[in-house]
Amino acid sequence: MKRSLPATLLLGLSGLFLLLLIGMPFWWVVTGSFKLPQEIIARVPTMVPHSFTLQHFAKLLSGSDYPVYMINSLLVAGISTAITLVLSVPAAYAFFRLAFPGREALYRIILLAYAFPSIVVLIPLFGMFARIGLIDTLAALVIINVTFALPFSIWMLRSFFASVPKEIEEAALMDGAPPTVILRRIMIPLIAPGIASVGIFAFISAWTEYVFASVLILSDAKRTVPVGFSGIIGQYQIDWGLLLSGASLAVLPVVILFALVGRWFVSGLTEGAVK
Amino acid sequence: MQKSRSLAFAFVAPALLVLAAILGWPLVSAVLLSLQDVRTIGSQGQWVGFTNYSTVISNPMFWTSVGMSIVWVVANAALQTVLALMAALTLNQNFPGVKIARTWIILTWIVPTVVVVIIWRWLFSTSGGMINPLMMQTGIVSRPVGFFSTPWTAMATLIFINSWRWFPFIALMMLAGLTRIPADLYEAARIDGANGWKRFTRITWPLLAPTLGVLTVVGTLLSFNVFDIIWLLTAGGPAGGTRTLPVMIYETAFKGYKLSEAATISVLATMLLMAFALVATRWLAKEGDSR
Numbered sequence: 220m221k222r223s224l225p226a227t228l229l230l231g232l233s234g235l236f237l238l239l240l241i242g243m244p245f246w247w248v249v250t251g252s253f254k255l256p257q258e259i260i261a262r263v264p265t266m267v268p269h270s271f272t273l274q275h276f277a278k279l280l281s282g283s284d285y286p287v288y289m290i291n292s293l294l295v296a297g298i299s300t301a302i303t304l305v306l307s308v309p310a311a312y313a314f315f316r317l318a319f320p321g322r323e324a325l326y327r328i329i330l331l332a333y334a335f336p337s338i339v340v341l342i343p344l345f346g347m348f349a350r351i352g353l354i355d356t357l358a359a360l361v362i363i364n365v366t367f368a369l370p371f372s373i374w375m376l377r378s379f380f381a382s383v384p385k386e387i388e389e390a391a392l393m394d395g396a397p398p399t400v401i402l403r404r405i406m407i408p409l410i411a412p413g414i415a416s417v418g419i420f421a422f423i424s425a426w427t428e429y430v431f432a433s434v435l436i437l438s439d440a441k442r443t444v445p446v447g448f449s450g451i452i453g454q455y456q457i458d459w460g461l462l463l464s465g466a467s468l469a470v471l472p473v474v475i476l477f478a479l480v481g482r483w484f485v486s487g488l489t490e491g492a493v494k
Numbered sequence: 495m496q497k498s499r500s501l502a503f504a505f506v507a508p509a510l511l512v513l514a515a516i517l518g519w520p521l522v523s524a525v526l527l528s529l530q531d532v533r534t535i536g537s538q539g540q541w542v543g544f545t546n547y548s549t550v551i552s553n554p555m556f557w558t559s560v561g562m563s564i565v566w567v568v569a570n571a572a573l574q575t576v577l578a579l580m581a582a583l584t585l586n587q588n589f590p591g592v593k594i595a596r597t598w599i600i601l602t603w604i605v606p607t608v609v610v611v612i613i614w615r616w617l618f619s620t621s622g623g624m625i626n627p628l629m630m631q632t633g634i635v636s637r638p639v640g641f642f643s644t645p646w647t648a649m650a651t652l653i654f655i656n657s658w659r660w661f662p663f664i665a666l667m668m669l670a671g672l673t674r675i676p677a678d679l680y681e682a683a684r685i686d687g688a689n690g691w692k693r694f695t696r697i698t699w700p701l702l703a704p705t706l707g708v709l710t711v712v713g714t715l716l717s718f719n720v721f722d723i724i725w726l727l728t729a730g731g732p733a734g735g736t737r738t739l740p741v742m743i744y745e746t747a748f749k750g751y752k753l754s755e756a757a758t759i760s761v762l763a764t765m766l767l768m769a770f771a772l773v774a775t776r777w778l779a780k781e782g783d784s785r
Contacts, residue, residue, distance in 0.1 A: 309505035
């Protein structure tokens, strides 16, 4: 298909605009974290760094609690992801394939839960968690993250199940395989990209969660990156080098994860939206 | 049959139990809390009926917050939709690197809010930063602009930042709608001599409109709930200029120590949101029928 000259020009312009809009801020932050302090706050901003230093990273990793926050965040996000998968895969399969009363109504309620204002349950949950001694524990954050990741995960996995050719499942049914075996031996391997997508989603939402982590965690040693790091922002006068290096490090895990399985996540997102 | 039914329950029950315990029950508690006079967490309250509701409704600050939430939601929906549509139309074309672009466009959405906050606080900063020096160099302004120092500029800046964060997500959903439009429609239009603009207004737009409608509703619901970006960048300030309903709920509960009042505001906010969702889905269904 040939494109006319104005169409090519328009496409190039909008592509460039998007690249600048999304890429530029990240470029500035990541390169900024390697610049010397005087270059960071220079009157004339530099596109390509003139100086190179690791002092901000050194200060962040040895002079602040950032490493502790990082470990807490990785723990919370990792465990939340595992539990979300264990709960959502069978549930999504049941909503997709198995017949039970109230299936459609329940499914719709779950979808509604995705758009639910989380701040509404923040206050009662604080009281609930205080009564059962979950305040100031990482377990509380895992519970919260799993809950908020579930609706979207079930929705996305259901559309992945729906994309498996019916014949494969029917052949297994003919052979007399029970649903548990079909799910484990046939469906799960076939929807591996879907499971990866939901895993990314659960990990990212836990990794970025701020509101609940800021209210339910009281001691500094149990803070996650979003909360602990925002505490660093407020301390003393603003040390941009420290903040930029912290921001770069906080982006790193999700970028690595996304580089490995991001393609599947995006296809899962777009395939799900069509259904 | 009986066996498969109990199996189905075994499959869905764990997930449903978690949702009921952590979303369902607290929602009920929020309503109960709004009918009492609890001030701090753990303290016992008396039943006071609808007193909190009359207190909140007669508080002008509440209505200011409602207004701000409406401004926030409408402006975000508009900006997000425009940016997302542009991105989706671009990514729907074939050009070198489009596959990479389709994956990485969502970068703004996968990074923690606190990173988004640092990025833009720095870029919009009056000391150093990037935007102020660039604007001064090109002569648009003569002095640094304090983007977060007046209510309206703070609101506008926050709306831009939030839309920047969310538009790629919406764009990918739109892209899904675009790829569903059959290619032979465009081919036929091309043979009939329709130019690019005609093809957009006669094919793309009408066929994409339902998707756009649904996404606008979803985007509205999601942006209504945004709290962390606002809290971390302006904490509702300056002078309450960015105090949307979620910010007001948080402040009332955890700064003002009026839990029951905060619960009341959150119940009212949920009702408002539900009413919007109901009207919007009705309207979408009607639009769909008339097509």
